[in-house]
Amino acid sequence: MRHRDPAVTADSMRALAAPRRLAAVLVVLALFLGLLALTFTLVRDRAVRDLGQRLEVTARTRVQALESVLAKQRAVAVVLSDDSLMREALADPAAGTAARASHKLERLSEATDSAVIYLLDRDGLAIAASNWNEEASFVGSNYGFRDYFSQALLRGEATQFALGTVSKRPGLYLSHDVAVAGRPRGVIVVKVEFDRTEANWSQAGERIFVTDAAGQVILSSTPALRFGPLPASGPGEVAAALPVPGADWRLVIRAPAAEATAAAVLATGTVGFLLSLALGGGVWAARARTRAARRAEAERRYRADLERAVDERTRDLTAEMRERRAAEQRLAQLQGEMVQANKLATLGQITAGVAHEVNTPLATIRLLAENGRQMLPEGAAPDVAGNLDQILRMSDRIAQITTELRGFARKATGELGPVALKEALDAALLLVASRRRAEGIRMVLPQIPPGLTVRAERVRLEQILVNLIQNAQEALSGRPDAELRIELHEQPDRVRLTIRDNGPGLAPGIAATLFTPFATSKPRGLGLGLVISREIARDFGGELTAAPSEPGQGASFHLDLPRLP
Structure with missing residues (x-):
């Protein structure tokens, strides 16, 4: 029987085992790298989704704030378009009514936080303005070339975002025609500036843009980009966009995804470190599991905090939407009551006309009663004389009432x-x-x-x-x-x-x-x-x-x- 050399046998075994060990190492290394890549992808995708949700909540909050400002300032323009002092100023600005209109507009501008409110006549000349006492007063300037003026005369109201020709400050112009006897005699204009809004945006950490229908930036957390096209998204940026109700605007908010990448890198490194500890020994594995548990708890708390923040933002947004609906109902009620006020004014004119027409037959009744009283023969029944006296007293009473009704319905002279x-x-x-x-x-x-x-x-x-x-x-x-x-x-x-x-x-x-x-x-x-x-x-x-x-x-x-x- 032939015996094999033990040394040769051991060398052969080692030679056969080396490729298997190498293959095992390569498999473990491939699994290790694959797990790290999967961890990086999953964590980054989750962080990007969370960032997108936060941006969407923030965008809704910004849109609601803009919508509230637009609704309030539109209501100011609508109310002033039906103001009697504005109509009197347009009818005869030289009688001192234009000065009183400027004082009134100044008080309303302070109360409503408008940048400036001014009244234009039929030719576009500003005859009254809330900044009448400032060096850059609008009074005496002509704005007939502005679209918000011509469109308000044509369609009753208009909006335009533009750069002020006098103030050189950008803002939104809300205009409404002022009608007298059903015909437009002028235009009331309310200008709104968003400097404080943009300043608050610039401190928020996101890039915020508001674009008009043409895609031009009109508001931004970076004012230098205003009146230009919407910049392209940067590499790795996450964005959210919402329309602004009540205006043909769109709000875009962007934030870098560096936070998501950092979280993914941190999670990947953590997994790699844990796997290294697991391969290194039981003690290190136990410590790695403890740290993983702590990180898992921190992640759970992070998710809980994030969900709580989203819930709070949602509640705030719900409250703001409820306030907006109440404001819309208030505006609808205000418009209805304006219609009712016009009806009452018409009813007052009709009442004055009826009172005037009643005077002629009333005078005839009184004259006939006096003649009948004088023609009564002596010894006539006292009830007849008493009835004629009662007719005279009631005629005087009716005459007094109609006189007061005509006096109250008479238009104020202003003198x-x-x-x-x-x-x-x-x-x-x-x-x-x-x-x-x-x-x-x-x-x-x-x-x-x-x-x-x-x-x-x-x-x-x-x-x-x-x-x-x-x-x-x-x-x-x-x-x-x-x-x-x-x-x-x-x-x-x-x-x-x-x-x-x-x-x-x-x-x-x-x-x-x-x-x-x-x-x-x-x-x-x-x-x-x-x-x-x-x-x-x-x-x-x-x-x-x-x-x-x-x-x-x-x-x-x-x-x-x-x-x-």
């Missing part, structure tokens, strides 16, 4: 002069007497000297008094002990009328916004009655204020007027 305070108050009380009698309200009136006159205009003074008395009567509706008290306080140069009721009084939240446009506690109120009344009082050189009120103590309003000798 100030001496007005008898007693006559104005009596006329206002007569116009609101029917509701007072229906509610059973007790009226306490002061003794006003017949010769007491104030500097005012009778029609507009009656308008203030009717508004204050009506508000008091509405507050007293349904009270069994309703009482409305009017007090007179005379000074050498001033006269104060105090209208006081014993109703529920003014709530603190309402008292703080009484003279703010569109602020009202009435379900169908417009929120302009007290604002307009205060403006009228100030035009007279007086003031309208509300006395401090405690709940349940009633409300009091003071009307101060200049006294004339």
Whole structure:
């Protein structure tokens, strides 16, 4: 029997085992590298998706903020387009109405956070502006070449994002025509600037752009890119885009994916390190498992924090959408009440015409009653004479009512002069007497000297008094002990009328916004009655204020007027 050499046999075994070991090493190395590549891909894709979700939530928040600003400023333009002072300024700017319109626009610009509000006549000339007292005032400049002017005259309203010719500052121009007797006589323009919005965007860490219908950048977190094309996305950037409702705009937000890549690299390195520890020994494997568990917990907390942040953003977005819907409902209600106000104005004109037409037959009735009274024979039945006397008294009463109705419906002249305070108050009380009698309200009136006159205009003074008395009567509706008290306080140069009721009084939240446009506690109120009344009082050189009120103590309003000798 032949015996094999042991050395030769061992060498042969080692020679055969070497390729198998090499193949095993290569397989392990391939699995190791494949696992690392898979880890990198999965982690990076997940981080990119999370970043995209965060960008979409942020984009919705930015869009809602822009939409809210546009809705508020459009409402300002719509309300001013139907303002009587704006129409008067267009009809006769040389009569001082243009200056009063500028003062009013200045106050509204501060209250609504508009950059500037201005009124253009039919030729595009600015006759009133909120920046009337600034060096770069728009008053006297012609904007007939602007698209927002020509389009507003043609279609009733327009929007345009452009660079200001005087201020050299970019902004959005919202315009609306001002119609008189159904024909456009001018255009009201509200300019909105977004400097603070862009400044906030620049600090957010993302790149934000707003483009118009042509794809041109009009707003950006990098103002230098404004009025150019939308830049191309950078390598590895993640983006989200949403349209801006109410404008033909699109908001684009971008952020670098470096965070996702860093997370993927970190996860890949972690997996490689763990595998190295696993291959190195049991102790290192145990430590690697502990660290992996910690990292898994941190990832779980990260995901939980991210989901919580998304939930909070979603709740905030839901609240903002709810506020936007409420604002839209408010705007629709405001437009409906404007239509109702126009109907009431038309009804007032019809009432004045009917009152005028009633005078002729009424005078005939009175004349016939007087003739019948004189032609009664002696000894006639006393009931006949009494009936004729009653007809004469009722005729006088009807004549008084129609006279006051025609006087209240008469258009204000805009000229100030001496007005008898007693006559104005009596006329206002007569116009609101029917509701007072229906509610059973007790009226306490002061003794006003017949010769007491104030500097005012009778029609507009009656308008203030009717508004204050009506508000008091509405507050007293349904009270069994309703009482409305009017007090007179005379000074050498001033006269104060105090209208006081014993109703529920003014709530603190309402008292703080009484003279703010569109602020009202009435379900169908417009929120302009007290604002307009205060403006009228100030035009007279007086003031309208509300006395401090405690709940349940009633409300009091003071009307101060200049006294004339």
